[in-house]
Amino acid sequence: MMTHATSPGVPHDDPHAAGPGVDLEEVVDPRSPHIRSQLAVGLTAAAAVGIVTIAVGARGGLLSGWDQAVHDWVLAHRGPGDITLATIVTTGGITTLTLPALAVVGAVALPGPRSLRARVAAGALLAGVGAVGVWTGLLLNGATGRERPAVADWAGAAGGPSFPSGHTTAATIFALCCAWALSARFLGRGSRRLIWTAAVLWSLAVGWSRVWLGVHWPSDVVGGWLFATAWCAVAGAVVAYLRHRSVAAPAHD
DSSP states (O other), X not given: OOOOOOOTTSOTTOTTSSOSSOOHHHHSOSOOOOHHHHHHHHHHHHHHHHHHHHHHHHTOSHHHHHHHHHHHHHHHHOOHHHHHHHHHHGGGGOHHHHHHHHHHHHHHHOOSSOOHHHXXXXXXXXXXXXXXXXXXXXXXXXXXXOOOSOGGGOSXXXXXXXXXXXXXXXXXXXXXXXXXXXXXXXXXXXXXXXHHHXXXXXXXXXXXXXXXXXSSOHHHXXXXXXXXXXXHHHHHHHHHHHHHHHHHSOOOO
């Protein structure tokens, strides 16, 4: 990704101002959490992912007992109505829906007047962060190879290993990336809190649906939440750092 310093007197949304390539200062809003804070959140979540992954790999102990207890409780309390609701909610973690939606959100949410190229680049950046995160989660999923609950307990479709939950990971990455992009459009603290609250509720709802449908253990969902949080926080810190560098870089002749 190429960057350049914007020349004085050149409109920021001039489609010819950047030359070839994409400027991060044009497609990433400067109002972002402090880079160190983002890294701290990301690394803490990543460490938690590691701990849960080790516990899952042990295939026994307190975590397995908790998983089984929650799973049994769900089977005893779910009914046709809430299963239907969970089936609808779980679509919020389908990657063929969430990743294209991220591209649209990234393009539309870019604040201020921008060129079409900048909006397309912003959408591609957001969708790219999401896609690589989902793919990395799938690598971890394949590496752990955890078995799902018994097929007889399923009330929905599923496939592949169980940890971390792919739907939960995709939904959480989608929600956090959307909140990152959309919150840049609003100066009011209340509006931004509402956006982030909606993002959290989205990821919680999809995670709940996977457990309620009986296709995942609860710790699979927790792993998905933690992994997605780690990915988005670190990715956001890296993008913000690169943006600050591109803004500070001297112009080249």
